[in-house]
Structure formats: structure tokens, C-alpha cells
Amino acid sequence: xxxxxxxxxxxxxxxxxxxxxxxxxxxxxxxxxxxxxxxxxxxxxxxxxxxxxxxxxxxxxxxxxxxxxxxxxxxxxxxxxxxxxxxxxxxxxxxxxxxxxxxxxxxxxxxxxxxxxxxxxxxxxxxxxxxxxxxxxxxxxxxxxxxxxxxxxxxxxxxxxxxxxxxxxxxxxxxxxxxxxxxxxxxxxxxxxxxxxxxxxxxxxxxxxxxxxxxxxxxxxxxxxxxxxxxxxxxxxxxxxxxxxxxxxxxxxxxxxxxxxxxxxxxxxxxxxxxxxxxxxxxxxxxxxxxxxxxxxxxxxxxxxxxxxxxxxxxxxxxxxxxxxxxxxxxxxxxxxxxxxxxxxxxxxxxxxxxxxxxxxxxxxxxxxxxxxxxxxxxxxxxxxxxxxxxxxxxxxxxxxxxxxxxxxxxxxxxxxxxxxxxxxxxxxxxxxxxxxxxxxxxxxxxxxxxxxxxxxxxxxxxxxx
Numbered sequence: 072x073x074x075x076x077x078x079x080x081x082x083x084x085x086x087x088x089x090x091x092x093x094x095x096x097x098x099x100x101x102x103x104x105x106x107x108x109x110x111x112x113x114x115x116x117x118x119x120x121x122x123x124x125x126x127x128x129x130x131x132x133x134x135x136x137x138x139x140x141x142x143x144x145x146x147x148x149x150x151x152x153x154x155x156x157x158x159x160x161x162x163x164x165x166x167x168x169x170x171x172x173x174x175x176x177x178x179x180x181x182x183x184x185x186x187x188x189x190x191x192x193x194x195x196x197x198x199x200x201x202x203x204x205x206x207x208x209x210x211x212x213x214x215x216x217x218x219x220x221x222x223x224x225x226x227x228x229x230x231x232x233x234x235x236x237x238x239x240x241x242x243x244x245x246x247x248x249x250x251x252x253x254x255x256x257x258x259x260x261x262x263x264x265x266x267x268x269x270x271x272x273x274x275x276x277x278x279x280x281x282x283x284x285x286x287x288x289x290x291x292x293x294x295x296x297x298x299x300x301x302x303x304x305x306x307x308x309x310x311x312x313x314x315x316x317x318x319x320x321x322x323x324x325x326x327x328x329x330x331x332x333x334x335x336x337x338x339x340x341x342x343x344x345x346x347x348x349x350x351x352x353x354x355x356x357x358x359x360x361x362x363x364x365x366x367x368x369x370x371x372x373x374x375x376x377x378x379x380x381x382x383x384x385x386x387x388x389x390x391x392x393x394x395x396x397x398x399x400x401x402x403x404x405x406x407x408x409x410x411x412x413x414x415x416x417x418x419x420x421x422x423x424x425x426x427x428x429x430x431x432x433x434x435x436x437x438x439x440x441x442x443x444x445x446x447x448x449x450x451x452x453x454x455x456x457x458x459x460x461x462x463x464x465x466x467x468x469x470x471x472x473x474x475x476x477x478x479x480x481x482x483x484x485x486x487x488x489x490x491x492x493x494x495x496x497x498x499x500x501x502x503x504x505x506x507x508x509x510x511x512x513x514x515x516x517x518x519x520x521x522x523x524x525x526x527x528x529x530x531x532x533x534x535x536x537x
Contacts, residue, residue, distance in 0.1 A: 084112020086395030432481030448529030
């Protein structure tokens with residue numbers, strides 16, 4: 072006999088577990104199936120959270136050399152990599168258990184196992200503890216996330232040729248780490264190991280790093296990372312990797328074609344992006360439509376099969392945990408007859424390096440391509456008092472506003488703690504604020520957020536501190 076639920080969520084990552092909790096809050100009987108044996112998905116287990124733990128710890132290690140300039144004298148600082156990894160693992164474990172607590176609090180049934188669509192309103196689960204269970208539900212949500220993409224002919228062994236998962240668990244600092252891909256994941260993890268002593272070379276197929284970000288920000292970001300010792304080979308592709316007892320030989324060539332070159336490294340990180348995880352879900356069994364690996368949905372997250380919806384990395388849009396979370400809430404509310412909605416024009420992106428990079432809305436390149444007249448205001452952190460006292464003066468804030476209406480169309484930041492600062496910009500854009508609205512909002516002094524106010528003032532050429 073099948074156990075009956077109002078909603079069964081397949082996947083316990085940020086989209087899935089948030090959807091399950093919100094649906095339960097709205098009075099539904101909900102089950103969430105997760106095969107990993109730990110809730111939180113890629114984000115919590117082998118993505119956002121462990122990478123941020125290592126980014127923070129490695130930044131502390133790197134900054135220890137600068138303490139003397141602030142009048143703090145220390146002895147010789149050394150790296151204890153196992154302890155650093157232990158901190159990461161402890162953080163992950165505590166947060167995972169926290170989601171289990173939230174499930175109990177909200178009366179969500181957590182089932183550890185591998186789920187497969189088995190027919191109309193039916194989900195078959197192969198339990199991790201052994202045996203099987205059949206679940207029946209009026210609504211089924213697929214929230215299985217994504218997996219690292221790989222290069223043709225290159226096998227990821229998570230030892231010497233690693234994805235982000237393996238890069239988070241290296242047992243020693245490599246002498247030379249080669250990063251394939253100049254996007255968010257490659258630059259964050261490259262930064263971790265560069266701070267801990269590795270020589271890091273980034274190979275990127277395009278002629279610039281962080282595709283999708285404002286080019287002005289990307290250009291300055293690359294310059295800052297080069298100052299930190301990272302090397303870049305742009306407009307270059309990897310054509311093969313050969314293993315030997317001594318290490319790796321990586322074959323590269325110009326993206327446009329040309330003579331091959333060999334680079335030697337101890338570890339190669341393949342960070343060319345992620346792909347929707349839809350393997351063995353039984354999509355074909357019930358006829359769920361896909362397009363280039365993604366599940367096709369309508370604006371209300373419904374697939375072409377009645378009663379089956381999908382959210383997060385398996386559908387179109389940026390593969391970001393907070394995007395998946397908002398979709399989870401929106402879908403749960405739609406299923407409950409409420410007005411769930413996600414504003415895809417206001418989804419922030421953050422790179423948690425040092426300095427941090429953050430943006431929301433349109434880039435200058437996008438506005439030019441769309442033929443939208445705009446004005447730009449820019450303010451450097453070098454002129455911000457709080458950044459000055461902390462010794463974090465690299466970077467800037469840039470505000471892009473409609474030339475006719477002054478409505479904020481995009482905000483781009485590179486500098487200290489901009490991952491937190493971008494929230495104010497997103498809130499302003501959500502409410503349709505103008506640059507003048509931000510400029511006339513009183514900001515506490517001395518704070519980093521004053522740089523956003525000054526950049527908004529700069530849109531009208533009236534900065535006060537620069």
C-alpha cells in the first residue's frame with residue numbers, strides 16, 4: 072500500500088527542503104525524499120557552505136601576515152589543514168542536522184532514499200536502509216539540483232582530476248593547481264588553495280573571467296587576483312590531461328586553434344559549470360518533457376505532466392541556491408492557492424573571494440545591447456572611511472540607472488563585504504527605487520554601505536566624498 076501525501080518533494084537541497092517546509096506551513100501533508108543521507112543538497116554538503124568555510128579560514132590564514140601593520144604581533148603562523156577541514160565538516164554537519172530539526176518542527180516527513188517517478192501521482196523510493204516504499208501524492212516536485220559538468224575525454228577521479236567536490240577535500244596543498252574555468256566556482260576554490268600556498272593557473276575558454284558579470288568588474292577582479300599570485304590563460308582551451316606518477320600533463324591550445332602547449336600540475340580542477348541532475352528519475356516513464364537536459368516548466372513551475380512540477384537547478388535560470396529557495400516558496404504558495412512569485416530581474420550573484428564580487432540586475436554590456444539609455448555612478452572604496460581603517464580599499468560600487476526615469480537597473484560591486492551590501496541594492500530594485508532614492512537614504516557613518524549611497528549620488532555627478 073502506498074503512503075499518501077499532499078505533496079512529495081524529490082530532493083532535499085535549498086529548493087526542495089524550503090518548498091517542503093513552506094508547503095507544510097500552509098497545511099499540506101508533505102514528504103521530502105533525499106538520497107544523499109544528509110539534507111541540504113549540493114549547497115550545504117559539497118558546495119556553498121563548505122566552500123565558504125574554507126574561504127573564510129584561508130582568508131584568516133592569508134591575512135595573518137598583515138596583522139603587524141595593525142599593531143598585532145604574532146609568532147610564526149603555520150597551516151593545520153586537517154583542522155581547517157575539520158571546521159568545514161563540523162559546520163556542514165551542524166547545519167544539516169538543523170534542517171532535520173526544521174522538518175520535525177514543521178511536521179515534514181523525511182525519507183532517506185532514491186526516488187523515481189512510477190506513474191501518475193506515484194513515487195517509488197529505494198530506501199538507503201534497504202527495501203522500498205511507494206508514496207502517493209496529488210503533487211510531486213522535482214528539486215534534484217545539479218552536478219558538475221565535465222570535459223569530453225577527461226575523467227574526474229576526485230583525486231588528482233577533481234570537481235568542486237574533490238577540491239573541497241584535498242588532503243594536502245598542491246604545489247600547482249590548474250583550474251579549468253574562470254567562473255565563480257573555479258575562482259573561489261582557486262583562491263582558497265592560492266592563499267594556502269599553491270601556485271594557481273586558471274584556463275578560461277573566453278577572453279574574460281566571470282562570464283555574465285559586468286566587464287568593468289571582471290577586468291578589475293582579474294587584476295586583483297593576479298596581484299594575489301593567480302595566473303590566467305584566457306581564450307584557451309584544455310584538450311586533454313595525461314596522468315603520470317609525477318603528476319599531470321595538461322594539453323592546452325588557443326580557443327581559436329593553434330599549436331598545443333603542455334602545462335604540468337599536481338591537481339586539475341574542472342570547473343566549467345554544472346548540469347541539471349535528472350538521471351534515473353523516471354522522467355521518461357511519465358513523459359516529462361526536457362530541453363537540453365533541463366526540465367521544461369511553465370511560469371508556475373508546472374511540467375507538461377499534470378501534478379508534477381520542478382524548481383531549482385533542473386529548470387531554466389541561474390543555478391543559485393537562493394533562486395531555488397525563492398522558487399520553492401513560490402511553488403508551495405501556488406499549490407496552496409496563493410500568489411507565489413519570483414522576480415527574476417532581481418536575483419543577486421556573489422563571488423566570495425577577497426575582495427568579494429556582487430551584482431544584481433543588468434550589466435552595462437546588456438543595457439547597451441538592449442539599446443537602453445542609462446547613466447552610471449561609481450564610487451571607490453579607497454574613499455570610504457570604514458574600508459580605509461580596515462585596510463580593504465580595493466574595488467568600487469557602480470550604480471546603473473535609466474537615463475530618463477532614474478530607476479535603478481543594475482548595481483555592481485567589488486570590494487570588502489559586498490556580498491552583504493548587495494542586499495540593499497536588491498531591495499531597492501525590488502521596490503522600483505531610483506538612484507536618488509538610494510542617495511537620499513541616510514546611511515550610518517562610518518560604514519561600507521555609504522559607498523552605495525555615494526555611487527548613487529555619482530549617477531547625478533554629485534558625490535560628496537570623492
